[in-house]
Amino acid sequence: MIKQSSKLEHRIILNWIRQSASVLDLGCGTGELTKMLVKEKQVRAQGIEIDEQAIHKCVVNGLSVFQQDIDTGLAEYQDKSFDYVILSQTLQQVKKPEFVLKEALRVGVQTIVSFPNFVYYPARFQIFFKGKVPVTPSLPHEWYETPNLHFLSISDFVKYCVRNKITIEDSVYIRKNKKVKVFPNFFAELGMFLISDKTVN
Amino acid sequence: MEEKTGIEGTVETKYYTFDYPKYLTLESGEKLEPITLAYETYGKLNQKKSNAILVLHALSGDAHAAGFHKGAKRAGWWDEMIGPGKALDTEKYFVICSNVLAGCRGSTGPASINPKTGKQYGTEFPIVTIKDMVNAQLRLIEHLEIEKLLTVVGGSMGGMQVLEWMISYPERILSAIPIATTMKHSPQQIAFNEVGRQAIMADHNWNNGDYYLGSTPDRGLAIARMVGHITYMSDVSMAEKFGRRRKSNGTPFKFDSDFEVEGYLRYRGDNFVKRFDANSYLYITKAIDYFNILNGKRFEAIFKNLNAKVLVLAFKSDWLYPVYQSREIVKACKLAGVDTTYCEINSTYGHDAFLLEVEEETHLIKHFLKTVFNGQGNNSN
Numbered sequence: 128m129i130k131q132s133s134k135l136e137h138r139i140i141l142n143w144i145r146q147s148a149s150v151l152d153l154g155c156g157t158g159e160l161t162k163m164l165v166k167e168k169q170v171r172a173q174g175i176e177i178d179e180q181a182i183h184k185c186v187v188n189g190l191s192v193f194q195q196d197i198d199t200g201l202a203e204y205q206d207k208s209f210d211y212v213i214l215s216q217t218l219q220q221v222k223k224p225e226f227v228l229k230e231a232l233r234v235g236v237q238t239i240v241s242f243p244n245f246v247y248y249p250a251r252f253q254i255f256f257k258g259k260v261p262v263t264p265s266l267p268h269e270w271y272e273t274p275n276l277h278f279l280s281i282s283d284f285v286k287y288c289v290r291n292k293i294t295i296e297d298s299v300y301i302r303k304n305k306k307v308k309v310f311p312n313f314f315a316e317l318g319m320f321l322i323s324d325k326t327v328n
Numbered sequence: 329m330e331e332k333t334g335i336e337g338t339v340e341t342k343y344y345t346f347d348y349p350k351y352l353t354l355e356s357g358e359k360l361e362p363i364t365l366a367y368e369t370y371g372k373l374n375q376k377k378s379n380a381i382l383v384l385h386a387l388s389g390d391a392h393a394a395g396f397h398k399g400a401k402r403a404g405w406w407d408e409m410i411g412p413g414k415a416l417d418t419e420k421y422f423v424i425c426s427n428v429l430a431g432c433r434g435s436t437g438p439a440s441i442n443p444k445t446g447k448q449y450g451t452e453f454p455i456v457t458i459k460d461m462v463n464a465q466l467r468l469i470e471h472l473e474i475e476k477l478l479t480v481v482g483g484s485m486g487g488m489q490v491l492e493w494m495i496s497y498p499e500r501i502l503s504a505i506p507i508a509t510t511m512k513h514s515p516q517q518i519a520f521n522e523v524g525r526q527a528i529m530a531d532h533n534w535n536n537g538d539y540y541l542g543s544t545p546d547r548g549l550a551i552a553r554m555v556g557h558i559t560y561m562s563d564v565s566m567a568e569k570f571g572r573r574r575k576s577n578g579t580p581f582k583f584d585s586d587f588e589v590e591g592y593l594r595y596r597g598d599n600f601v602k603r604f605d606a607n608s609y610l611y612i613t614k615a616i617d618y619f620n621i622l623n624g625k626r627f628e629a630i631f632k633n634l635n636a637k638v639l640v641l642a643f644k645s646d647w648l649y650p651v652y653q654s655r656e657i658v659k660a661c662k663l664a665g666v667d668t669t670y671c672e673i674n675s676t677y678g679h680d681a682f683l684l685e686v687e688e689e690t691h692l693i694k695h696f697l698k699t700v701f702n703g704q705g706n707n708s709n
Contacts, residue, residue, distance in 0.1 A: 179673065
């Protein structure tokens with residue numbers, strides 16, 4: 128996974144996670160976040176990552192990681208077998224985001240999802256006035272090289288959760304390493320959600 | 329990069345003959361006695377005895393994993409991985425490698441003398457399994473007074489022994505590194521081994537395994553090795569190594585070894601017979617074919633007693649031990665909640681990659697071991 132993660136994003140995830148919890152990090156990249164969670168919260172962490180070179184870096188970071196395509200699902204894990212499943216800027220890069228999200232909600236007691244908000248105002252500006260697909264600090268890739276396969280907004284995700292009876296336990300919105308309090312769908316470049324599916328046991 | 333040098337001086341094979349008891353009870357129930365294992369060690373065992381690594385060799389390997397024997401031009405079979413600054417760093421770790429039971433490189437096998445007859449065992453040698461090999465290794469480890477191994481590591485048949493350690497002696501290992509291996513031999517894998525065995529048995533020198541006083545079944549064993557070598561390479565690696573190049577521009581269609589690939593296979597086959605016993609080949613390939621740790625068990629039950637860290641490695645172009653077999657190992661680890669790392673190394677070498685992809689393996693194994701070693705309260709670096 129190619130990530131544009133910020134320190135603030137990592138700190139928020141760190142605050143959400145309980146001491147000594149078990150964590151499954153889907154699309155863990157080179158394992159920077161996971162490493163921090165192990166160090167500061169003594170979590171028992173498992174990463175899943177598709178890129179071989181990223182896995183090499185995870186191993187240097189002392190992390191346990193499986194090379195796997197998360198689009199194939201998490202069939203080997205029982206329901207609620209992790210305290211937290213993390214999808215940090217992963218969801219928009221998978222082929223089957225709904226399937227991956229459902230699997231995360233099934234396997235994790237709580238799930239942490241973060242994604243770039245595709246409709247924050249610089250992006251809207253570029254689409255509306257320049258007539259081009261936005262290239263911004265949080266969406267830094269041109270259309271022909273972007274790893275992002277799906278584009279969603281904070282509003283889209285909230286609506287999806289409501290429609291599918293997914294409980295939003297907390298949410299944080301970020302722009303330029305600061306929290307956004309008003310009109311996040313317009314101002315925030317990153318949406319972060321702590322969610323759970325109470326219908327799965 | 330850290331400096332990589334070879335093991336200083338020369339290395340020697342040592343021998344341990346079992347005592348108290350002198351025998352080993354095999355899986356078949358038979359008691360085998362006497363038993364000697366050939367082994368080598370590199371590096372020093374620390375005071376806490378917490379830095380011992382057991383290296384497990386593949387079908388044609390032996391105890392000589394690293395360094396040079398006196399006067400030898402070729403180093404041990406995994407020398408690129410074992411030594412100062414290498415993946416299995418002999419400045420930090422104490423590395424042990426023993427020749428398997430039923431082998432022919434110093435350990436007791438079909439070419440050893442049967443005390444009941446005073447002659448070589450030949451096919452009188454009892455059937456030996458991968459578990460028997462591991463049970464014999466455990467005796468060696470006990471002899472060396474090592475309570476717990478930092479890791480057990482090996483590829484192919486060596487990987488099977490790693491898996492056997494994981495299920496039979498989970499309390500004896502802190503970590504395990506099975507490479508390019510499988511939990512059970514597939515029909516295709518058994519089929520290739522059977523062709524090799526048939527080649528040996530079709531050689532009239534084989535004489536039902538009783539050939540030690542006469543001519544040995546060299547042709548049969550060489551053909552077995554040729555088949556083996558084909559399965560260890562890949563279409564791509566063969567094309568790169570040989571292409572359709574020919575050794576001469578002479579008249580074609582004589583049944584000489586004209587193509588380079590033919591010459592290579594013949595050379596490999598002919599060399600192999602100088603160092604390997606045909607009966608050992610039969611016994612060891614059978615042990616491999618019977619290997620099946622699934623054996624009707626549910627996946628989640630296989631590693632349920634394992635509390636070790638595991639690093640599973642596979643190679644994308646390995647068609648003899650395809651990646652799906654390593655993924656099954658990972659699946660069983662996941663279901664048992666075992667702390668596991670899995671990497672599919674991008675290589676074109678086929679099954680041989682586990683001996684050739686040194687850089688990738690070094691990187692992964694070195695850091696994995698560092699995590700395991702430091703996690704035990706040993707000094708870092």
